[in-house]
Amino acid sequence: MIDLRLKVDPLPIEIPLVVRLLDEPIDRRTEHDAIILDIDGDRREYEYHGFSLTVHARPDEKLDGDVLLVLPGQASAHRLIRANSNHNTLLVTEQCDQLCVMCSQPPKKYHLDLFDHFAVAASLAPQDAMIGISGGEPLLHKERLFQMLSTVTGSRPDLRFHILTNAQHFEPQDTERLVELGWDRILWGVPLYSADPETHDKIVGKPGAFANLERGLATLMRAGASVELRTVVLQQNWDDLVGIAKFIATRLPFISVWAIMQLERIGYGRMNWTSSFKDTSADFEQAARAIDIVTARGLEAWLYNFPLCSVPDEYRRYAPSTISDWKRKYLEFCESCGARETCGGFFQWYDQKEGFTGLGPI
Numbered sequence: 001m002i003d004l005r006l007k008v009d010p011l012p013i014e015i016p017l018v019v020r021l022l023d024e025p026i027d028r029r030t031e032h033d034a035i036i037l038d039i040d041g042d043r044r045e046y047e048y049h050g051f052s053l054t055v056h057a058r059p060d061e062k063l064d065g066d067v068l069l070v071l072p073g074q075a076s077a078h079r080l081i082r083a084n085s086n087h088n089t090l091l092v093t094e095q096c097d098q099l100c101v102m103c104s105q106p107p108k109k110y111h112l113d114l115f116d117h118f119a120v121a122a123s124l125a126p127q128d129a130m131i132g133i134s135g136g137e138p139l140l141h142k143e144r145l146f147q148m149l150s151t152v153t154g155s156r157p158d159l160r161f162h163i164l165t166n167a168q169h170f171e172p173q174d175t176e177r178l179v180e181l182g183w184d185r186i187l188w189g190v191p192l193y194s195a196d197p198e199t200h201d202k203i204v205g206k207p208g209a210f211a212n213l214e215r216g217l218a219t220l221m222r223a224g225a226s227v228e229l230r231t232v233v234l235q236q237n238w239d240d241l242v243g244i245a246k247f248i249a250t251r252l253p254f255i256s257v258w259a260i261m262q263l264e265r266i267g268y269g270r271m272n273w274t275s276s277f278k279d280t281s282a283d284f285e286q287a288a289r290a291i292d293i294v295t296a297r298g299l300e301a302w303l304y305n306f307p308l309c310s311v312p313d314e315y316r317r318y319a320p321s322t323i324s325d326w327k328r329k330y331l332e333f334c335e336s337c338g339a340r341e342t343c344g345g346f347f348q349w350y351d352q353k354e355g356f357t358g359l360g361p362i
């Protein structure tokens, strides 16, 4: 697994520090850049404003262009941007107002506002990068989030963002700001777990969530925003998948894409695995019907986090490799598989003993 934290020698800092690591000076050097001075085994020394910054990493680890966040008193740095990866996500808060049965990042009460630092980090990302923003629920800090997005989209018009939100906190008065941010700059990833309000509310652990979600989606629609609806398949909503497809086709045809997703076995997803995981390698029928319904209406549908061999042959074209590089793995039988190059494999925390029953090399 790729490490998203790097050991650093402690720095005498009192406020968080955002620093970009460079192997050599570049033309448009910024005040946040540190240039390498020396490499000795897993120890790399950088020059930063006349001071020494020491980072520890495997000798074969490429760090050129990576952006780190160093917090006071901590001996490890958060690797916010990996220059060689398309899977960079800023976790802007761990607070959330929902309690989803499959949450991979269970919420915490405490919030540390690092939005200004995230803005700096994003502004140092490689050209044309797509940056993920997630939580918790980022829109719990809507003003700060919008400020950050305005700052970055102003200085770096080449960047795009993919923001995960439960869409509980959009108000009609946000429409203008959403328009200003640009429909082509931000893709909002919004979960919808059932077309039945009661089932959706139960899955997200919040009464009234479905009604708020409908209002939030209406605001996004008025703003012409790009929306990726996301439905994690669960035992709890499996029989409603066709209902969700019909709901999308008739009520939400403005969305950009519908992502049908497999469960991640971590956080509450691990705790509730036995009662929630749906083995779609044994029974794919509802998913197939759901895909057929939305695609027949000209909408785009995808299967996220599905190992290719868990999907019937005729639906594999809907299953791109989506698991982030740093948390992806393959199993022993994948070694002899001809589809390995295009298959997204499994989450690091997937356990075959409790997982899909119908897998095997293609």
Ligand code: SF4
Pocket (backbone or CB within 6 Å): 307, 308, 309, 310, 330, 331, 333, 334, 337, 338, 339, 340, 343, 344, 345, 359, 360, 361, 362
């Ligand atoms: S055998 Fe492994 S690599 Fe091949 S499709 Fe299945 S999960 Fe993917």
